[in-house]
Amino acid sequence: MKTKDIAVLAGIIGIVLMMILPIPTWLLDMLLVINISLALMILLVAMNSKEALQFSIFPALLLITTLFRLALNISTTKLILGQGNAGSVVATFGSWIAGGQIAIGFIVFLILVVVQFIVITKGSERVAEVAARFTLDAMPGKQMSIDADLNAGLINEQQARERRSKIEREADFYGAMDGASKFVKGDAIASIIILLINLIGGFIIGMTVHGLAFADALSTYSVLTIGDGLVSQIPALLISTAAGLIVTRASSEGNLADDITGQLFTYPTLLYIVAFVIAMLGFFTPIHIITTLPLAGLLAFSGWRMQNNLNQKQVAEEQMEEEQQIEEVRSPESVINLLQVDPIEFEFGYGLIPLADNQQGGDLLDRIIMIRRQCALELGLVVPVIRIRDNIQLRPNEYVIKIKGNVVGGGELLLNHYLAMSPGYEEESVTGIETTEPAFGLPALWIDEVTKDRAELAGYTVVDPPSVVATHLTELIKKHAHELLGRQETKALVDNLRENYAALVDELIPSVLSIGDIQKVLAKLLREKVSIRDMVTIFETLADYGTYTKDPDVLTEYVRQSLSRQITQQFSQKGETLRVITVGPGLEKKIAESVQQSDQGSYLALDPASTQSVYQKLTEQVNRLIQSGQQPVVLTSPTIRMYLRQVIERTMQDIPVLSYSELEPNVEIQSVGVVNL
Structure with missing residues (x-):
């Protein structure tokens, strides 16, 4: 055993022997001072503990100090009744409080006992009881929280084990405090009984054994009794206060001084x-x-x-934060932050700042919210957050739109003007600054407020600068939607679908297709401006045909056929005839014969001369329809649709190519042109 272990055992045995063996007054004085010092030390430790478990020995220490105090009471009682002298400490406390007036000394002592018994001890006992009850009731919830964090990967097994151990120790501590507080209550009751024994027994022994007069016996034994009571009750009051502090620090994060100065x-x-x-x-x-x-x-x-x-x-703190930011910029690790590329960026010159400033009446942020909602409804795509910033490198009225760091569009705006687009004929009374509408490339004019009404009456389409930007941004997002849909975004769409169609998702992923396979199919649909909002139909089709082929081009064709009603409504209004450019049998045969098979799938190997001829003839038909105000749509057979699309998408990306199986049977089709070889 270590020396400190032997010392503790010897101290406990000494406390027990104090109740039996007589103690000289000089030793009793020393033990009483030790008792006061020990109580004061316990109080200070309790005040500086940040949490209860930092003083987890307190319940056992409370029992030992209570036993020590009772042993001192027994020793002082023996000396008071036997010799009429209990040492200088007891006499000093008694004469100091009484001050020559015994009645006042008794009243002060009784008040101290009442405070100790009713206020401090009773309150500490109740708090310890409630804390123990609530700690035990909260244990299952805390255990479940730890298990959830462990399963989510937020903590490891070692951290989970430490947290469980802490919860168990908290429960044990508050349970022990609940029981140990009963010793403090019993000690307060015992002090009152010892007071009466010392007082009454002292009177009787002083007058009968020592032959003292009543007044002398009253004076002597009253002072000794008050002194003995104070010497024991002051340490008891300190320790009871420490017990109350320990069990009431449940929601604290610092010591008592920090909490008082930091909160009060x-x-x-x-x-x-x-x-x-x-x-x-x-x-x-x-x-x-x-x-x-x-x-x-x-x-x-x-x-x-x-x-x-x-x-x-x-x-x-602000200076420190700035210094930390500077240090982060200077540190080599800060370069990694520069690799982050925003999905969509909108940059503008300083002259267009009023567009995004709410205090100057700018509503660009509100319009962007509406654009994201519109894209979600029309394309089924969750558009990522659009980064808006000013750029002093741009001209004052210039703006650019970037997709993944690359410029895909831009233009210039005149904030105090309106953009007027001609109805097809020019009106001499409408004059302005010639420009080009940025979204569709149409010729237009920047006109002032005075000319606005005249242009509207002449049939011009007049829009304000924020609407020009919003339209341009919307069209570019639709055009590049397939670039904004990655595997992470696809995973988010799959998780959203899983909430209501878990069986469908579990059947398809990952046993049939992976997230990457699904992302390729969805991106191909978005590339041709086909909405992916109907994810249930898309997943049903992929689950049906994904077991036969993994080719994303073939799977996309199957999905397009399943979305025939949606595609028909997209290009043909109800009751209207769909005017299309059809592909002749010669061209279909030529394309079918040029399809080559490889390990990665099929591809089109059309000779350059035939490709150039297709471009030329299709361009003639498309321009003719555009000049007549009709939307050009190319219609072909299902077997060659995707290959014809590959031929024309580089130069005519916005021209839709449909197959017969993608149109509903009830739609009326009229061929207004034929492309053939």
């Missing part, structure tokens, strides 16, 4: 209010201003100092 004096303005009230008491009540003004001045000065300290602390 958090608001310096309140000190000014208290100082004002105290000063008013001195001016308008019989309380003299000599008493109130110094205190009011001290409170006001404290509030001023605290406000200055808070301001200095805030400035220091």
Whole structure:
């Protein structure tokens, strides 16, 4: 055994022997001072503990100190009744409190006992009981929280084990405190009984054995009894207070001094209010201003100092934050942050700042919210957050739109003008600055407020600059939607579908197709502006045909056929005839013969001369339809649709190519042109 183990055992045995063996007065004085010192040390440790488990030995220490105090009471009782002298410590406390007036000494001692028994001890006992009950009730929930964090990967097994151990130790601690608080209550009751024994027994023994007069016996034994009670009750009061502090620190994160200064004096303005009230008491009540003004001045000065300290602390924190940012920029690791590329960026010159400034009436942010909602409804795509920033490298009225860091569009705006697009004929009375509409490349004019009404009456389409930007941004997002849909975005769409169609998703992923396979199919649909909002139909089709082929081009064709109603409504209004450019049998045969098979799938190997001929003839037909105000649509057989699309998508990406199986049987089709070889 170690030396400290032997010392603790010897101390416990010594406490027990004190109840039996007589103790000289000099040793008793020393033990009483040790008792007071030990109680004061326990109180200070309890005040500086940040959490209860930092003083987990307190329940056992509470029992030992209570036993030690009772042993001292027994020893002082033996000396008081046997010799009429219990040492200098007891006599000093008794004469100091009594002060020559025994009645006052008794009253003060009784008040101290009442405070100890009813207020401190009773309150600590109740708090310990409630804390133990709530700690035990909360254990299952805390255990489940730890298991959830472990399963989610937020903590490892070692951290989970440590947290479980801490919960168990907290439950044991509060349970032990609940039981140990009963010893404090019993000690308070025992002190009252010992007081009566010392007082009554002292009177009887003093007058019968020692032959003292009644007045002498009353004076001697009253002082000794009061002194003995105070010597035992003051340490008991300190330890009871420590017990209350320990069990009431459940929601604290610092020691007592930190909590008091950090929470009670958090608001310096309140000190000014208290100082004002105290000063008013001195001016308008019989309380003299000599008493109130110094205190009011001290409170006001404290509030001023605290406000200055808070301001200095805030400035220091801001400086430290700036220094940390500078250090992060200087550190080699900060370069990794430069690799982050925003999906969509909108940059503009300083002259267009009013577009995005709400205080200047700009509503660009609100329009972007509506654009994201519109794309979600029309394409079924969740558009990522659009980064908006000014760029001093651009011209004042210039803006650019970037997709993944690359410029895909831009233009210039005149904020105090309107963009007017001609209805097909020019009106001489409508004059302005010639320009090009950025979204569709149409010729247009920038006109002022005075010309706006005249242009509208002449049939011009007139829009304001924010609408021009919103339209341009919307068209570019639709055009590049397939670039914005990656595997992570596909995973989010799959998770959303899983909430209501878990069986469908589980059947398809990952046994039939992977997230990457599905992403390729969805991107191909978006590339041709086919909405992917109907994810249920898309997944049903992929689940049906994914077991036969993994070729994304073939799977896309199957999905397009399943979305025939949607595609038909997209290009043909109800009751209207769909005018199309059809592919002749010669071209279909030529394309079918040029399809080559490989390990990666099929591809089209059309000779350059035939390709150039297709471009030329299709361009003629498309331009003819555009000039007549009709939307050009190419219609072909299902077997060659995707290959014909591959031929024309480089030069005619916006021209839709449909197959017969993608149109509903009830739609009326009219061929207005034929492309053939």
